[in-house]
Amino acid sequence: MSESSNNCRISRNRTIRLSAEELNYYKKRLIKLTKPTDVENIINKTINQDVFEAIGYLPPSFVDLAFVDPPYNLSKKFNTTTFKEMGHEAYEKWLELWIPKIRRLLKPHASIYICGDWRSSSAIFNVAKKYFKIHNRITFEREKGRGSKRNWKNCSEDIWFCSLSNDYYFNADAVKVKRRVIAPYRDETGNPKDWEECVDGNYRITYASNIWTDITIPFWSMPENTEHPTQKPEKLLAKIILANTKPNDVVFDPFLGSGTTSVVAKKLGRRFVGIEVDEYYCCLAEKRLEMAEKDKSIQGYSDGVFWDRNLFNEQARKRTKKDTNTDLFNDIK
Numbered sequence: 396m397s398e399s400s401n402n403c404r405i406s407r408n409r410t411i412r413l414s415a416e417e418l419n420y421y422k423k424r425l426i427k428l429t430k431p432t433d434v435e436n437i438i439n440k441t442i443n444q445d446v447f448e449a450i451g452y453l454p455p456s457f458v459d460l461a462f463v464d465p466p467y468n469l470s471k472k473f474n475t476t477t478f479k480e481m482g483h484e485a486y487e488k489w490l491e492l493w494i495p496k497i498r499r500l501l502k503p504h505a506s507i508y509i510c511g512d513w514r515s516s517s518a519i520f521n522v523a524k525k526y527f528k529i530h531n532r533i534t535f536e537r538e539k540g541r542g543s544k545r546n547w548k549n550c551s552e553d554i555w556f557c558s559l560s561n562d563y564y565f566n567a568d569a570v571k572v573k574r575r576v577i578a579p580y581r582d583e584t585g586n587p588k589d590w591e592e593c594v595d596g597n598y599r600i601t602y603a604s605n606i607w608t609d610i611t612i613p614f615w616s617m618p619e620n621t622e623h624p625t626q627k628p629e630k631l632l633a634k635i636i637l638a639n640t641k642p643n644d645v646v647f648d649p650f651l652g653s654g655t656t657s658v659v660a661k662k663l664g665r666r667f668v669g670i671e672v673d674e675y676y677c678c679l680a681e682k683r684l685e686m687a688e689k690d691k692s693i694q695g696y697s698d699g700v701f702w703d704r705n706l707f708n709e710q711a712r713k714r715t716k717k718d719t720n721t722d723l724f725n726d727i728k
Contacts, residue, residue: 409618411653411686413678421678428452438645441657441684442670443677446649449670450496458500458668459564459644461507462635462656464627465490468515473624473652474673483518490522493649498526498559500647506558506565506639508533510627516553527557535607535631539614554635569637570603573700600700603634609695609704617694621679623653630695632659640665654680662691 413421425443426436434457442449466478468486481489497507507527511519516532523529533554542548576597591598610631613620619629632655636646642664648656651669653676660667661684671677695702 408615410615410620410622411618411679411683412622413675413682417682418675418678421681422674424681425674425677434645437668438666439657439661440668441651441654441677441680442668443672443674444670445672446493446670450493450500450649453500453668455499456502457645458647459502459505459641460636460639461497461501461505461647461649462632463497463507463649464510464625464652464656465493465650467510467512467625468518469512471624474675476673480514486515487518487522490518494522495526497649501559503559504563506556506563508635508639509555509557511553511555513549513551513553516555519553519555523555523557527559528561528563529555529557531556531605533605533607535610537610537612539612564639564641566638567602569699570634571600571700572603572609573598573600573702575703603638603701607631607634609701611695611704618690619655619658619683619694621653621676621683623676623679626653627655629655629659629662629693630701632656633663633693633696634701636660636663636665651680652676654683658683658687659693661687662693 422443424441426440427444428437428442428449429452431452432454434454437453466473468480468483469478470480471478494509501507509519509523520529520532533556534551535554537550537552539550576599589599589601591600610628611617613626613628620626636659640646643666645666645668646656646660647667648669651657651671654669654671657667657669657680669680671680695704
């Protein structure tokens with residue numbers, strides 16, 4: 396690769412990182428809990444602490460939505476910490492250590508989403524059904540990673556949608572999807588039926604299902620990308636937060652990672668509380684929260700609807716044919 400092409404690649408790498416100075420700056424914003432606390436002391440904060448230690452100090456019944464993305468049952472290194480794969484029964488016992496404790500934090504109408512992969516999903520179901528009402532299992536396409544010559548490529552993950560009771564908030568109209576119409580159907584008069592005919596294509600706005608194929612996993616040229624190995628996309632969190640909360644509601648994430656849940660909650664006008672044991676990831680979350688004050692955009696979400704993967708990109712290209720700088724649109728998913 397030539398020097399000029401290498402420089403071009405480097406310039407398009409938008410991965411969010413921290414300098415030593417930034418690390419020192421942002422870690423001053425982090426908090427640790429040493430005794431039971433009130434909501435006012437933790438709201439819109441990042442708690443840098445082991446979840447097993449911090450969760451007992453949190454106040455009861457303050458959470459409207461909990462998004463939980465725990466370590467899956469596989470060996471994985473997260474910066475300074477490592478999670479070791481264990482047997483199925485042992486993983487269920489590990490889940491039992493903290494899932495019941497989250498129940499205490501939820502408001503009566505609250506919802507909780509718990510993430511897993513094929514190794515951990517059944518264990519999550521077995522534990523979650525003891526403490527919550529399970530309403531659905533979302534499967535999203537995680538189109539990233541290498542294939543396998545001796546197995547099917549693993550490119551899906553599950554998210555279990557639960558609540559404390561059958562009295563929970565859900566706004567289906569807030570999470571509609573804009574899809575391309577491949578074979579448009581017309582009524583007897585020749586008019587489009589349930590779709591819109593546009594100069595640049597035919598599209599339908601429809602209700603979201605529990606199969607999500609429009610999610611792009613963050614990578615190096617996306618402005619939300621960080622160095623966290625299992626970062627969830629902002630678009631994924633936006634769907635869940637818009638569906639299950641109202642403005643100013645409280646969103647809680649006990650395994651915050653690099654802060655996606657808190658960042659999206661802030662962008663959408665919700666309050667948030669996050670717990671993360673790793674200081675570097677906590678500081679990444681704080682930097683992203685600061686960035687969100689200037690940029691509240693969420694890739695793939697525009698005009699109140701979620702676009703199919705790459706569809707918004709194509710629309711942007713068609714509307715800006717005279718614009719020679721297309722890097723922005725290459726990264727919109």
